[in-house]
Amino acid sequence: MGYALSAEPQPRIVEVGPRDGLQNESAVVSAEKKAAFVDALAKTGLKEIETGAFVSPQAVPQMADTAEVFAKIQRRPGVVYSALVPNQKGLERAMQAGADKISVFTAASETFNQKNIRASISESIERFRPVIRETKAARLPLRAYISTAFHCPYEGPVKPVAVLPIVKTLMGLGVDELSIGDTIGKASPRDVRSLLKPLLDIVPVEKLFLHFHDTYGMAIANALTAWREFGVTGFDSSTGGLGGCPYAPGASGNIATEDLVFALSAEGADMGIDIEKLTAAARALVPSLGHPLDSRLSRVASTGRHS
Amino acid sequence: MGYALSAEPQPRIVEVGPRDGLQNESAVVSAEKKAAFVDALAKTGLKEIETGAFVSPQAVPQMADTAEVFAKIQRRPGVVYSALVPNQKGLERAMQAGADKISVFTAASETFNQKNIRASISESIERFRPVIRETKAARLPLRAYISTAFHCPYEGPVKPVAVLPIVKTLMGLGVDELSIGDTIGKASPRDVRSLLKPLLDIVPVEKLFLHFHDTYGMAIANALTAWREFGVTGFDSSTGGLGGCPYAPGASGNIATEDLVFALSAEGADMGIDIEKLTAAARALVPSLGHPLDSRLSRVASTGRHS
Numbered sequence: 237m238g239y240a241l242s243a244e245p246q247p248r249i250v251e252v253g254p255r256d257g258l259q260n261e262s263a264v265v266s267a268e269k270k271a272a273f274v275d276a277l278a279k280t281g282l283k284e285i286e287t288g289a290f291v292s293p294q295a296v297p298q299m300a301d302t303a304e305v306f307a308k309i310q311r312r313p314g315v316v317y318s319a320l321v322p323n324q325k326g327l328e329r330a331m332q333a334g335a336d337k338i339s340v341f342t343a344a345s346e347t348f349n350q351k352n353i354r355a356s357i358s359e360s361i362e363r364f365r366p367v368i369r370e371t372k373a374a375r376l377p378l379r380a381y382i383s384t385a386f387h388c389p390y391e392g393p394v395k396p397v398a399v400l401p402i403v404k405t406l407m408g409l410g411v412d413e414l415s416i417g418d419t420i421g422k423a424s425p426r427d428v429r430s431l432l433k434p435l436l437d438i439v440p441v442e443k444l445f446l447h448f449h450d451t452y453g454m455a456i457a458n459a460l461t462a463w464r465e466f467g468v469t470g471f472d473s474s475t476g477g478l479g480g481c482p483y484a485p486g487a488s489g490n491i492a493t494e495d496l497v498f499a500l501s502a503e504g505a506d507m508g509i510d511i512e513k514l515t516a517a518a519r520a521l522v523p524s525l526g527h528p529l530d531s532r533l534s535r536v537a538s539t540g541r542h543s
Numbered sequence: 544m545g546y547a548l549s550a551e552p553q554p555r556i557v558e559v560g561p562r563d564g565l566q567n568e569s570a571v572v573s574a575e576k577k578a579a580f581v582d583a584l585a586k587t588g589l590k591e592i593e594t595g596a597f598v599s600p601q602a603v604p605q606m607a608d609t610a611e612v613f614a615k616i617q618r619r620p621g622v623v624y625s626a627l628v629p630n631q632k633g634l635e636r637a638m639q640a641g642a643d644k645i646s647v648f649t650a651a652s653e654t655f656n657q658k659n660i661r662a663s664i665s666e667s668i669e670r671f672r673p674v675i676r677e678t679k680a681a682r683l684p685l686r687a688y689i690s691t692a693f694h695c696p697y698e699g700p701v702k703p704v705a706v707l708p709i710v711k712t713l714m715g716l717g718v719d720e721l722s723i724g725d726t727i728g729k730a731s732p733r734d735v736r737s738l739l740k741p742l743l744d745i746v747p748v749e750k751l752f753l754h755f756h757d758t759y760g761m762a763i764a765n766a767l768t769a770w771r772e773f774g775v776t777g778f779d780s781s782t783g784g785l786g787g788c789p790y791a792p793g794a795s796g797n798i799a800t801e802d803l804v805f806a807l808s809a810e811g812a813d814m815g816i817d818i819e820k821l822t823a824a825a826r827a828l829v830p831s832l833g834h835p836l837d838s839r840l841s842r843v844a845s846t847g848r849h850s
Contacts, residue, residue: 424809425767453757453802453839454809457764460732487842495760502731502761532760535794 247463247500247507248284250415250445250472251277251493253518254305255286255320257478259298260489265524267301271308276517277475278312281509282493286339287317290326306333318379322353327367331374338371339415340364341381344399345388348419352383361405368409380411381447385431386423389483396431404438413443415472418458420483421451425461432466445470448491451481455491456499463500471496476518477530492531554770554807554814555591557722557752557779558584558800560825561612562593562627564785566605567796572831574608578615581624583824584782585616588816589800591623593646597633613640625686629660634674638681645678646722647671648688651706652695655726659690668712675716687718688754692738693730696790703738711745720750722779725765727790728758732768739773752777755798758788762798763806770807778803783825784837799838
């Protein structure tokens with residue numbers, strides 16, 4: 237069981253607040269404020285920001301102005317601005333907007349996939365097969381999300397045996413990285429170990445990102461387990477804990493970037509990310525959101541007591 | 544690094560919500576409601592409940608009616624009802640009230656001890672030397688708290704070398720168990736490992752309790768580290784996350800019992816504690832507290848979505 241030494245690869249964070257976070261907020265934030273949020277995040281030390289999604293504005297009104305957000309941001313050299321797309325039309329719009337990287341998504345639970353995107357898992361993969369082909373033709377890097385990889389809000393526990401074939405298919409299609417999601421935040425370190433053991437036999441560790449939600453308070457323990465015991469370095473997180481959990485209104489959603497950065501730093505990681513700037517970036521959105529931020533650090537930081 | 548197998552000793556929780564939790568709430572809850580809370584907790588499967596403190600009512604008005612709480616509770620066989628005392632007078636009152644177990648307290652930081660109880664560490668130990676003697680004469684079990692064993696809100700990081708001599712002194716005085724506190728919730732699993740390695744050379748593991756706060760979101764990761772890697776089975780927690788953090792108003796305080804039970808159970812522990820009943824016990828206090836509960840589980844449970 238390897239301790240993550242400083243000579244080992246350091247954790248990398250994909251910030252998903254502007255996309256996965258804001259997509260799950262009931263308030264619709266203006267394109268101007270979203271762009272200001274992305275710009276503030278780009279100054280914290282974060283190297284990748286999922287900036288929006290080119291999805292149906294009827295299905296996801298919160299993301300309807302993603303093209304405008306891309307037009308308004310001040311691009312910072314060295315920062316990757318990615319976009320999520322559901323199909324070829326979304327990909328075209330993402331490329332027009334100048335997205336640096338493309339994300340596609342499916343799930344490990346058939347019921348969840350049907351309810352979320354009205355497609356079976358294999359239909360969803362067929363649907364983004366041409367998206368992957370065109371993304372690669374355009375020489376853009378490609379990420380694939382697999383949601384409900386530990387628990388499904390409809391089906392309950394999801395076994396690794398359900399996740400691994402999807403991973404194999406996606407790796408065979410040539411995706412550059414995978415984001416494995418604990419969509420309802422119910423995974424424990426034991427679940428993380430059960431999945432990572434077989435998963436890392438088929439995915440190079442540097443292509444793997446874990447996307448934890450903190451609904452049940454397990455996200456930090458899960459992330460530290462993955463980093464310390466398996467050397468996983470890729471994590472998704474949402475500054476300010478934006479987004480909540482659509483399956484448990486009022487509960488926590490995505491792991492907060494500031495909480496994750498604090499935890500990994502406390503365990504010895506060299507993150508190079510400014511926690512004060514993260515919480516300040518999210519705090520500027522509070523008037524638009526209509527609720528306080530949902531991260532442990534933002535609550536301590538507001539008292540000026542955490543240094 | 545030993546995995547906690549089911550044949551190994553299971554985790555034990557000391558519920559500190561009625562004492563450490565309510566003591567740090569700004570609202571004063573009536574003795575009747577406190578007793579109802581303790582009675583509800585005793586029906587969840589918890590085996591020990593710190594029921595109150597016999598301290599100065601001027602210093603801690605929230606605990607002024609602890610004798611009344613002891614008089615009102617319906618004692619459940621097999622449940623230990625303990626009380627915290629600062630001196631011999633407090634001990635006499637605790638024994639009159641019928642406390643099953645006595646707790647005394649000091650800290651590993653001189654500055655914290657001075658500000659908290661106006662005594663140096665060694666003065667505080669001198670002060671409870673007769674308390675320990677009389678408690679042992681009465682054949683009551685005795686617990687000693689050591690606060691700020693990882694970080695001090697005034698002095699910053701606290702090194703194991705500052706904690707170990709206090710532990711040795713207390714063990715020499717014959718205390719039956721120690722509760723080692725991360726008072727401002729800033730410890731990381733790395734800090735836990737640093738302290739537990741030397742600590743377990745001088746304290747039998749069954750006499751050790753860890754008292755984590757979740758201010759920075761690290762409490763679950765810390766508890767799982769202590770259990771999995773060191774076989775620590777004793778943990779303090781506060782149902783509903785009652786109490787907050789006096790050093791960072793608005794921030795989280797004690798680790799919530801329901802979150803801890805969920806996490807340990809998810810990692811394979813057989814806790815025998817009913818999470819639904821825990822959150823219901825705390826929810827009954829919400830009108831008196833004037834704020835929502837501060838636990839991850841209570842927020843999910845309120846949606847009925849966590850089963």
